[in-house]
Every structure is written in C-alpha cells, then in structure tokens.
Amino acid sequence: MADKIRVLIVDDIAETRENIRRLLQFERDMEVVGGARTGKEAITMARDTQPHVVIMDINMPDMDGITATEAVLKELPNTQIIILSVQNEPDYMRRAMLAGARDFLPKPPSADELVSTIRKVGQRALTQAAIAPSVQGPGAPVSASPAHGVHGKIIVVYSPRGGVGRTMVSTNLALALQTEDTPTIIVDAALQFGDVAACLNLQTRNSLIDLVDQVGELDTELVDRISVHHPSGLKVIAAPARPEQAEAVQGPQVSKVLRFLATMFHYVVVDTSSALNESTIGAIDSSDIVVLIGAPDLPTIKNLRIFFELSEALNLTPQKIVLIMNRMDKRYGISAEKVADLLKQPILAQIPLDDRVVPLSTNNGEPLILQDRTKPVARAILEMAQAIKTRLAEIAHSNQEEKKPAAVAKVR
Ligand SMILES: Nc1ncnc2c1ncn2[C@@H]1O[C@H](COP(=O)(O)OP(=O)(O)OP(=O)(O)O)[C@@H](O)[C@H]1O
Ligand SMILES: [Mg+2]
Known part of the structure; x- marks a missing residue:
C-alpha cells in the first residue's frame, strides 16, 4: 500500500480548519494528521505528527505563518508548506517564498485547487522521504514491522x-x-x-x-x-x-x-x-x-x-x-x-x-x-x-506545554 500524504492544517479559525478537513476527507491518498490554531502550535504539532504537507495561514495571533514556516522547515526540511493567503498580499508572498514555502493558494481555496496542489507537493515530500528517510527526524513513521521504542x-x-x-x-x-x-x-x-x-x-x-x-x-x-x-x-x-x-x-x-x-x-x-x-x-x-x-x-x-x-x-x-x-x-x-x-x-x-x-x-x-x-x-x-487522531495531537501538545514551566522552574 502506498504511503498517504500526511497533511497538517494551520489556521486560527476553527471553521476554516474544518472546511479544509472536510474537503480532504475522501481523498484516499491523503490523511489529515492534525489541526493547529496558532503558529506555535503548528511547530509542536508538526514535530509530533511529521506531516508531508502543511497548509499554513498567514495571520495568526501568536506567531505569523511565515515565521512558523521557517521554524517548521528548520526541523523538518522535507515538509512542503502551502501558504493560504488573501489576494493582494505580494509582500507576504515574497517573504513566504524566502521562508521556504512551496506554493500559495487563495483563501478560501477551491476544492480542486487544494487537492491538486497538496497532491503535487505531497508527492515531492514522499519521494524525498523515500530517498532520505532519516531527514524526517526522530518521530518519523515507524517501520512496517513493529519495533521496540515507539511512543504509541x-x-x-x-x-x-x-x-x-x-x-x-x-x-x-x-x-x-x-x-x-x-x-x-x-x-x-x-x-x-x-x-x-x-x-x-x-x-x-x-x-x-x-x-x-x-x-x-x-x-x-x-x-x-x-x-x-x-x-x-x-x-x-x-x-x-x-x-x-x-x-x-x-x-x-x-x-x-x-x-x-x-x-x-x-x-x-x-x-x-x-x-x-x-x-x-x-x-x-x-x-x-x-x-x-x-x-x-x-x-x-x-x-x-x-x-x-x-x-x-x-x-x-x-x-x-x-x-x-x-x-x-x-x-x-x-x-x-x-x-x-x-x-x-x-x-x-x-x-x-x-x-x-x-x-x-x-x-x-x-x-x-x-x-x-x-x-x-x-x-x-x-x-x-x-477526530480522535486530532484530539491525540492536541493532548500531546498540551502535555508538552504543561512540561515547559516545570522545566523552567528546574533551571531556576
Ligand atoms: N450503529 C449501529 N447500528 C446497528 N447496529 C449496531 C450499531 N452498533 C452496534 N450494533 C450492533 O449492536 C450489537 C452490540 O454491538 P457490540 O457488540 O459492538 O456492543 P458492545 O458494547 O461491545 O456489547 P457488549 O456489552 O456485549 O460488549 C451488535 O450486534 C452490533 O452489530
Ligand atoms: Mg463488546
């Protein structure tokens, strides 16, 4: 069975995330692995879910999509980022390209455009992962035969x-x-x-x-x-x-x-x-x-x-x-x-x-x-x-957030 394209959706508006998820749910070669509400959440969720493709909004409360793009690519260089942007934002587009984004879609994207763009860039990510699987980092998908050491x-x-x-x-x-x-x-x-x-x-x-x-x-x-x-x-x-x-x-x-x-x-x-x-x-x-x-x-x-x-x-x-x-x-x-x-x-x-x-x-x-x-x-x-997978990713994110202050306290 061919690998599915793992997609992470990043947008601060729940309705947008849900609409995109709905558009993708019947694409058999794709799997939505999570929905992040902020740029910071996108970085931790990407780390946890190892997506091939990230659909990234630009304007978000804590960290904008361009900074988040840069941060995600630093850790997961094979990930393909598609920026969702409202028309007439040439400056944003230029900066997003410099940050390493692969493609742009208007907001809201049409179903056909969204699916074909994800498929195009997703295939590239799958090929790169096959050539250099180690680049995907420590949380990379486990092999077909179960091995000790997974965090299931x-x-x-x-x-x-x-x-x-x-x-x-x-x-x-x-x-x-x-x-x-x-x-x-x-x-x-x-x-x-x-x-x-x-x-x-x-x-x-x-x-x-x-x-x-x-x-x-x-x-x-x-x-x-x-x-x-x-x-x-x-x-x-x-x-x-x-x-x-x-x-x-x-x-x-x-x-x-x-x-x-x-x-x-x-x-x-x-x-x-x-x-x-x-x-x-x-x-x-x-x-x-x-x-x-x-x-x-x-x-x-x-x-x-x-x-x-x-x-x-x-x-x-x-x-x-x-x-x-x-x-x-x-x-x-x-x-x-x-x-x-x-x-x-x-x-x-x-x-x-x-x-x-x-x-x-x-x-x-x-x-x-x-x-x-x-x-x-x-x-x-x-x-x-x-929905259960998404909740699991959210729980993992909350657990990480909870650990942070404790770690800081320890250092002090
Ligand atoms: N959505 C559904 N529509 C119709 N029938 C259903 C549905 N869900 C379960 N059933 C039927 O109800 C019966 C009980 O289902 P199931 O055995 O999964 O329940 P359970 O909670 O595991 O029961 P038990 O208490 O015996 O463990 C089964 O015959 C199953 O086919
Ligand atoms: Mg039972």
Whole structure:
C-alpha cells in the first residue's frame, strides 16, 4: 500500500480548519494528521505528527505563518508548506517564498485547487522521504514491522452500558488506524466475554492473560507469539476463552502490558466491558484517551452522566475523554444536541444506526470499514478516527506545554 500524504492544517479559525478537513476527507491518498490554531502550535504539532504537507495561514495571533514556516522547515526540511493567503498580499508572498514555502493558494481555496496542489507537493515530500528517510527526524513513521521504542498512543474504548457498540467501534477504529506507517494492535480487555477475535473472524487459544501472567518478562517476541494477525495487518490480543481465567487479573498488570505494547505499536486500541473492574480501570489508568460510547436511550445517558462524575477520580481530564454517540436515529427522538445538553458535554462524532450493515458485518466477522467505505456508518467511523487522531495531537501538545514551566522552574 502506498504511503498517504500526511497533511497538517494551520489556521486560527476553527471553521476554516474544518472546511479544509472536510474537503480532504475522501481523498484516499491523503490523511489529515492534525489541526493547529496558532503558529506555535503548528511547530509542536508538526514535530509530533511529521506531516508531508502543511497548509499554513498567514495571520495568526501568536506567531505569523511565515515565521512558523521557517521554524517548521528548520526541523523538518522535507515538509512542503502551502501558504493560504488573501489576494493582494505580494509582500507576504515574497517573504513566504524566502521562508521556504512551496506554493500559495487563495483563501478560501477551491476544492480542486487544494487537492491538486497538496497532491503535487505531497508527492515531492514522499519521494524525498523515500530517498532520505532519516531527514524526517526522530518521530518519523515507524517501520512496517513493529519495533521496540515507539511512543504509541493507548486508546481505550469504554461505555458504562453493555451492548452499545464498544466492540463494533473498537474493531473498526483499530482497522481505520492500522496502516503500514502506523502499526496498530487491538487488545480485548473485556476479559470475561470478549468477542473482538470473533468479530474479526479470528481464532486463537492465546489471550491477554498470557501477557498478564508474564508481565515481568514482556518482550517483543512474546507479544508476537501471543497476538493473532488479521489479514489487514492489524494485530490482535484476544480475551481468554473462559471467563474464570480473568478472575485474578489486577489493574496495574493490565496497565503495564498496555504500556509495553505502546512501545511496539503506534496505536494500542483497547476494547473493554461495561464493568468498572480491575481490567477496565487498569486500561483507563494507562490510556492517552478514552473513547466513551453512548447511545440515544435514557439508561445509557444516565450511566454516562455517572461516568463523567467519576472521571476526576479516574484521573481523566475533560480533554482525555471523547464522547461518541452510536446507533443514532431520528426515530428514537433523542438528538445528539439533546444528549450534549443533558450531559453538558460535547459530542466528538456520531455513528448512525444501520440495522442491516452493522449486525451483518458483526455476524460475518467482516468489519464494515473493510467493505464499502462510502456507506454512512463507515464514513462516520472514518471521521471519528480522524477526530480522535486530532484530539491525540492536541493532548500531546498540551502535555508538552504543561512540561515547559516545570522545566523552567528546574533551571531556576
Ligand atoms: N450503529 C449501529 N447500528 C446497528 N447496529 C449496531 C450499531 N452498533 C452496534 N450494533 C450492533 O449492536 C450489537 C452490540 O454491538 P457490540 O457488540 O459492538 O456492543 P458492545 O458494547 O461491545 O456489547 P457488549 O456489552 O456485549 O460488549 C451488535 O450486534 C452490533 O452489530
Ligand atoms: Mg463488546
């Protein structure tokens, strides 16, 4: 599979970022890896996401796009920067060219122009990366075969209610994230009746218990032996075959296993049960982000509210929780806006109810994301995956910002 062109969007106006993202979301050779609001944010996000192409606005609050262009290129010389500018800014254009920008587009750009310009300069970046991969810096995409030393992200898919679609979302999300550049593993931490392997039409006697049992001696070879390989390239750690095998599992052991997997894989997606038991809490403890699944019915909404109340005790900041509404349908009489209002929480993405496509794919062990990607459910999952990636980049950025004052304090 050819590499995708990784695109970072930099603009202080959320609507502009969203419009560009929307224009690009169905381009199969492109992937939006983040959206930065300021020049400074652009520099850290570029460092984190290693884009091939940056779409850069000029006028931004803290640092203008030209200074940001210079700074990004200093660290990532292969990155191609496209400047978005309002007409009649010849001076800006000249300065942007001197700073190393590759191309210019009027603001707002037309869909055709935007896509063709990104493709043109993106191809150049891909070729340069292939010739001199080391120039991409320390965070460069990891190789196809997982290697120790990656700083992967742990994505825990949870819901305080059974049957809302955790497994459907986690398996399809993992498949959406899995690429040659971003090797991904899904871990079934619904230890008692987990069904991730079944949903992916895989069989194995191995399970997460085998890793938990050897938590002091984890190594890449052991993980390779215990995981099952899906034809897509996704790796899978299954739940044990019998529920009683889960009994002795301790939360910290699960955290440790997941953190180890994050040194091997770009993304570690974790499916859970609805119980806040040892394995769920262990998973949440180690998470970079919790994808909370809701459905438009009152018992689920009530449980979500309780979960949000508990979130602080679980050490979860609001930024670390993203709410996804699944099984959305007008006939239920509860809209996403209503749920957001009831919970006083924003909804990151919505997945529609589809009583034909989804159960069929579950029952056949053929994830819907690997079938027709133009179907509304598949499209919603792709949009959700994108929004989760963006949130992860934002969290990484906030973490870095948080560390800064501490570092200064130390020097003093
Ligand atoms: N958007 C949807 N539209 C229609 N059916 C759906 C949708 N999402 C999930 N389902 C169906 O609902 C059922 C439960 O989904 P799933 O197993 O993913 O939920 P879960 O939260 O993991 O449940 P459990 O509590 O058993 O772990 C499955 O049959 C699945 O096909
Ligand atoms: Mg499940």
